[in-house]
Amino acid sequence: EVFLPEETRAAAPVDFLQELPSYQSALRRRAAAGGTQERRAAPQGSAGLRAAEARGPEQEGGELGARPAREYPLSIAEKRRLRDCQQADIKYLSGWKQWKTTSSKSLKKVLNEVKEFSSYLELWRHDIRSIEGKFGTGIQSYFSFLRFLVLLNFIIFILMFSFVTLPTVISEYGIFNSSFAKIAPKNIEPHCTVYKPSGNKGLVYFYTYFKDLLSGTGFLEVTALFYGYYTIDAAWLSIMRYNLPLAYLLATFGYLALSLLWIIKRSGEGFKQNLVHDEDQFQSYCNKIFAGWDFCITDPNAAQLKHRSLQYELQTDLEEERLKRKIADRTMKEKLCIYSLRIFINITVIAVLSGCFYSIYRATVFSQENSNVSIGHDIKTDSANLLVQYLPSMVITLANFIAPLIFSFLIRFEDYSPAFEIRLTLMRCIFVRLANIGVLLFSLWSQISYCATDKCKACGYNYELYPCWESEVGQEMYKLMIFDFIIILAVTLFVDFPRKLLVTHCSCKPVQWCGLQEFGISDNVLEIIYGQTICWIGTFFSPLLPAIATIKYFIIFYIKKISLMHTRKPAARPIRASSSNFFFLVVLLIGLILAFIPLGISIAHIPSSKACGPFRSFNTSWAVVPDTIRGFPTGLQQVLHSIASEAFAVPFFMVICLVMFYFIALAGAHKRVVEQLREQLVMVRFDPFFCTPKV
Amino acid sequence: AYKRFSELLPKEERENACSARVPKSQILTLPELRANPFQHRICRVFSTSYEGDDSMSFEDFLDMLSVFSDSATSDIKSHYAFRIFDFDDDGTLDRKDLGKLVNCLTGQGEESRLSNMEMEQLIQNILEESDIDKDGTINLSEFQHVISRSPDFAMYGGLQW
Numbered sequence: 097e098v099f100l101p102e103e104t105r106a107a108a109p110v111d112f113l114q115e116l117p118s119y120q121s122a123l124r125r126r127a128a129a130g131g132t133q134e135r136r137a138a139p140q141g142s143a144g145l146r147a148a149e150a151r152g153p154e155q156e157g158g159e160l161g162a163r164p165a166r167e168y169p170l171s172i173a174e175k176r177r178l179r180d181c182q183q184a185d186i187k188y189l190s191g192w193k194q195w196k197t198t199s200s201k202s203l204k205k206v207l208n209e210v211k212e213f214s215s216y217l218e219l220w221r222h223d224i225r226s227i228e229g230k231f232g233t234g235i236q237s238y239f240s241f242l243r244f245l246v247l248l249n250f251i252i253f254i255l256m257f258s259f260v261t262l263p264t265v266i267s268e269y270g271i272f273n274s275s276f277a278k279i280a281p282k283n284i285e286p287h288c289t290v291y292k293p294s295g296n297k298g299l300v301y302f303y304t305y306f307k308d309l310l311s312g313t314g315f316l317e318v319t320a321l322f323y324g325y326y327t328i329d330a331a332w333l334s335i336m337r338y339n340l341p342l343a344y345l346l347a348t349f350g351y352l353a354l355s356l357l358w359i360i361k362r363s364g365e366g367f368k369q370n371l372v373h374d375e376d377q378f379q380s381y382c383n384k385i386f387a388g389w390d391f392c393i394t395d396p397n398a399a400q401l402k403h404r405s406l407q408y409e410l411q412t413d414l415e416e417e418r419l420k421r422k423i424a425d426r427t428m429k430e431k432l433c434i435y436s437l438r439i440f441i442n443i444t445v446i447a448v449l450s451g452c453f454y455s456i457y458r459a460t461v462f463s464q465e466n467s468n469v470s471i472g473h474d475i476k477t478d479s480a481n482l483l484v485q486y487l488p489s490m491v492i493t494l495a496n497f498i499a500p501l502i503f504s505f506l507i508r509f510e511d512y513s514p515a516f517e518i519r520l521t522l523m524r525c526i527f528v529r530l531a532n533i534g535v536l537l538f539s540l541w542s543q544i545s546y547c548a549t550d551k552c553k554a555c556g557y558n559y560e561l562y563p564c565w566e567s568e569v570g571q572e573m574y575k576l577m578i579f580d581f582i583i584i585l586a587v588t589l590f591v592d593f594p595r596k597l598l599v600t601h602c603s604c605k606p607v608q609w610c611g612l613q614e615f616g617i618s619d620n621v622l623e624i625i626y627g628q629t630i631c632w633i634g635t636f637f638s639p640l641l642p643a644i645a646t647i648k649y650f651i652i653f654y655i656k657k658i659s660l661m662h663t664r665k666p667a668a669r670p671i672r673a674s675s676s677n678f679f680f681l682v683v684l685l686i687g688l689i690l691a692f693i694p695l696g697i698s699i700a701h702i703p704s705s706k707a708c709g710p711f712r713s714f715n716t717s718w719a720v721v722p723d724t725i726r727g728f729p730t731g732l733q734q735v736l737h738s739i740a741s742e743a744f745a746v747p748f749f750m751v752i753c754l755v756m757f758y759f760i761a762l763a764g765a766h767k768r769v770v771e772q773l774r775e776q777l778v779m780v781r782f783d784p785f786f787c788t789p790k791v
Numbered sequence: 792a793y794k795r796f797s798e799l800l801p802k803e804e805r806e807n808a809c810s811a812r813v814p815k816s817q818i819l820t821l822p823e824l825r826a827n828p829f830q831h832r833i834c835r836v837f838s839t840s841y842e843g844d845d846s847m848s849f850e851d852f853l854d855m856l857s858v859f860s861d862s863a864t865s866d867i868k869s870h871y872a873f874r875i876f877d878f879d880d881d882g883t884l885d886r887k888d889l890g891k892l893v894n895c896l897t898g899q900g901e902e903s904r905l906s907n908m909e910m911e912q913l914i915q916n917i918l919e920e921s922d923i924d925k926d927g928t929i930n931l932s933e934f935q936h937v938i939s940r941s942p943d944f945a946m947y948g949g950l951q952w
Binding site for chain 2: 172173381385387388396398400403404406407410414774778
């Protein structure tokens with residue numbers, strides 16, 4: 097073994113590299129974990145590095161607990177020597193410090209074991225690892241994301257179930273000596289409170305159950321699935337009074353806050369990397385070369401694909417760099433030409449989007465006007481009725497399918513660099529998908545709040561057609577979710593598998609040229625984010641929707657996995673895992689924030705229905721909060737009022753701005769220091785005092 | 792791990808697997824190393840054999856496992872990665888080393904190599920990004936500095952046993 101670590105230490109100007117902030121913070125972290133043992137225990141082989149670290153900042157407080165031997169880059173024989181040294185050193189310590197060292201060591205060991213054990217409890221651990229080995233980490237990140245959504249939806253379901261559904265069910269069935277009260281709302285016109293859901297009574301055909309299952313009407317409407325079931329104003333569980341309306345509202349805010357915090361926490365790590373990464377392709381080449389090979393690959397075919405994809409990636413990046421230089425050399429006339437072309441294409445894109453939105457609006461209005469509860473039990477009219485009910489979902493799915501195709505066709509004329517092209521198309525697709533839901537909700541609301549008569553204005557919403565409008569909205573969200581699931585299933589069964597059969601058995605040119613489809617990560621991710629946004633919006637109107645979402649994503653995991661293994665070929669241009677994770681979470685966050693808007697408007701602006709639901713005696717759903725605050729002691733009321741007033745909010749906002757500017761200034765200062773140090777490092781090479789001749 | 796190691800030995804020597812050395816050709820049959828373009832370098836780096844034939848004893852095998860496992864710190868991984876990438880064992884990554892590294896990554900065979908111009912451009916970019924003291928080579932500290940900011944290294948640098 098010719099290579100010895102100490103030679104490299106002598107050659108490099110180690111001292112100055114230590115000044116770099118990143119190295120300093122790494123040292124600080126290590127010093128907190130390691131201890132004075134380092135200096136004494138350093139064996140001969142790595143004396144240089146250890147001594148250099150010792151010259152670095154001394155650790156505060158004399159933390160004891162030497163770095164475990166496994167953290168040194170030495171062979172096993174040398175590690176044994178190191179461990180013996182450390183053991184010998186311990187004898188020289190006082191009794192208290194000795195106990196501290198040994199106990200911290202055993203604690204670390206226990207923590208490690210716990211961590212290892214808990215990793216066995218991870219859902220689908222083996223499946224995701226095998227996917228990673230065969231298809232790489234880009235696709236694996238998609239499946240991890242899917243697993244994250246299953247968990248998120250399950251937790252949201254537990255939250256809503258335990259705070260909203262469980263107390264309602266308990267009080268309704270009188271378990272534990274509980275009861276409930278339905279307070280008749282005062283000052284409300286009686287015609288607003290009439291609500292007769294037609295849960296299936298009497299003799300019905302079997303297929304009506306199936307139809308009701310698909311459209312959320314009939315027998316499903318009166319179950320705990322929808323808002324209308326929770327028509328309880330106060331519940332008494334044994335002797336405690338349970339304020340159901342307040343609990344409903346707070347549970348809604350709770351699950352939104354929980355989702356927000358969890359997503360932000362998960363994207364925290366990715367954010368730092370991406371921020372650094374995005375600054376004009378910082379370090380992208382080194383990243384690809386040094387960390388490019390995925391050591392998890394065991395299959396020679398996969399290795400071959402990885403080689404090819406790495407080659408492709410490198411060539412594309414180099415070409416992009418050449419393209420950038422060419423763009424910088426464009427003449428004025430060419431620039432004008434390109435910009436006017438881009439403006440024209442953007443106008444086309446906006447026209448396409450408006451077309452989509454208008455068609456969704458018309459479809460929703462048509463569907464609401466023409467779908468009546470079936471009076472005749474004729475299967476033909478019932479199926480037609482079902483189709484009409486599903487019309488908005490179908491139009492949305494169609495728009496989600498066609499719009500991306502149009503965008504990817506148009507962007508070719510805009511002459512951007514390839515990376516920017518992909519990002520822009522992606523942004524446009526995301527916008528289409530999420531805005532479609534918004535348009536659907538907007539058209540629903542315009543129907544609900546459309547008031548012509550005086551009687552209707554007294555209620556605040558269209559009481560004839562929508563006596564319980566929240567259940568209606570819940571039903572629409574339910575239908576969207578079911579339809580989304582059916583489409584994913586149908587596409588896998590009727591498009592992917594036949595295609596695979598065709599490609600394997602038919603050897604004519606056009607079929608072979610088409611080939612197997614790639615696993616398009618972005619398309620699949622947008623699909624599930626679309627489903628998750630529906631779930632977030634719909635949970636307020638249909639508290640058991642997260643359970644359906646959990647089951648749906650659970651099944652989708654297996655569908656996608658089977659489809660991937662059997663019918664897909666890996667993508668020629670892979671997306672990197674680290675930026676993928678961050679990208680998925682950012683889009684999910686966008687979906688969540690877009691979900692706040694319809695919920696906010698429903699809760700605070702639109703009058704709640706007076707015929708059903710826990711908010712009957714309030715103007716809007718939000719009104720329950722000021723009402724509860726009025727019941728607090730006066731002191732607390734005054735505090736809450738002052739927090740919500742302008743006298744507090746404006747200074748608070750200004751302080752936050754100041755803090756933000758401080759951090760921005762600090763970041764700028766750090767950047768300048770890094771630049772200066774880099775220059776110094778270059779100079780050091782020529783400084784005779786520091787320069788050691790390289791062997 | 793002991794089981795995996797003893798499987799590599801021919802039947803007669805399985806009894807004293809602790810002290811036996813497995814020849815390089817056997818090591819390379821491990822599925823995790825089979826598809827790895829750095830297999831020869833890995834064997835060379837971890838082998839403590841004096842004859843220079845890159846055979847590995849059980850302790851070398853354990854060394855290799857511990858470095859590639861999920862629980863190894865990124866310091867250790869970057870240290871060993873540097874040694875693996877250093878094809879001429881001179882303690883620095885110079886242009887020749889980087890060229891060989893890129894060729895390993897893009898695959899064997901003539902058609903999978905980058906053209907000379909692309910290779911030059913690529914090596915120039917790499918040195919621009921990572922060579923802090925501008926001496927035309929990357930030493931261990933610069934390498935570790937670059938790796939510490941690489942988000943993919945932690946994910947990619949692990950083997951599953």
